[in-house]
Amino acid sequence: MTHVFISVDMEGIAGVATPAQVHRGxxxxxxxxxxxxxxxxxxxxxxxxxxxTRVTVNDGHxxxxxxxxxxxxxxxxxxxGQPKLAGGMMAGAQDAHIALLIGYHAAAGTTGAVLDHTVSGGAFARIRVDGEVWGEADVNxxxxxxxxxxxxxxTGDDKVCRSFASRYPLGPHAMALTVDVKASLGNGVIHSLHPEVARERIQIAAEAAVTRVAAATADTRPEPPAPHSLRATLRRTAQADHCMLVPGTVRASAYDVEYACTDALELRNMLKLFSITAAAA
Ligand SMILES: [Zn+2]
Structure with missing residues (x-):
């Protein structure tokens, strides 16, 4: 029995480059x-x-x-639908044997990355966790x-793939393959594979990834979670003012708020809560 979980976003899909392409209407x-x-x-x-033997898809865009x-x-x-409380874009991965991240994009503040943002482009200029810039792929x-x-x-643009591969190299506890479906040439500029070519590459890589985990004899489970220090840089000071309404939040600067998270699920929930709160500012 091999349960495969697929988390999918839209900004990292082949042929997608502009804000109009990812907004309803x-x-x-x-x-x-x-x-x-x-x-x-x-x-x-x-x-x-x-x-x-089973595939669960989570629509996360x-x-x-x-x-x-x-x-x-x-x-x-x-x-x-949302909010998915148990993990956001990763809700449903709890009992899966492997997770595939499809259509992902780079972290807010990544130079030359198509549609770069983390959770909310309107709220956050940058997200740091334990001092490092994190994107959605890192949170997830x-x-x-x-x-x-x-x-x-x-899978996604070349920037998210390069970041993920360098941060989580192949090893006993990390086994992610990456597929670039497009090169990012700017926030709204890509050089993309044809969608059918992108699909062929994704299919081949997904088969290879699932084959590997289905055949694994060694323990491939990731390292256990640790507490995380979250620092969110808001786009406007009024948004940071509003985020201070959330109990436990510390003001680090005019634009920055901090929160000590007990684990990754709380980190994800705090990002969602800060983005909702900032939207009211
Ligand atoms: Zn998205």
């Missing part, structure tokens, strides 16, 4: 939904070819209701570690 967005489904279906196909259920491979089940890798679920594959 535009004709571009409707096409992005189909592009997103295409890459998810490629990952599902690869997962089953690699030995999966925007309102978390981008994937049209009828467009998905019938063998998978879909988690949609920490949540996966807390669940004891290894990350098997990250």
């Amino acid at each position: 535009t004709d571009d967005y409707e096409r992005s939904r189909a592009l997103m489904a295409g890459e998810v279906n490629a990952a599902i196909e690869g997962a089953y070819a690699g030995g999966a 925007g309102d978390n209701a981008n994937l049209r259920p009828e467009e998905l491979d019938t063998r998978a089940t879909l988690l949609m 890798a920490a949540i996966a570690a807390q669940f004891g679920t290894p990350i098997g594959l990250v």
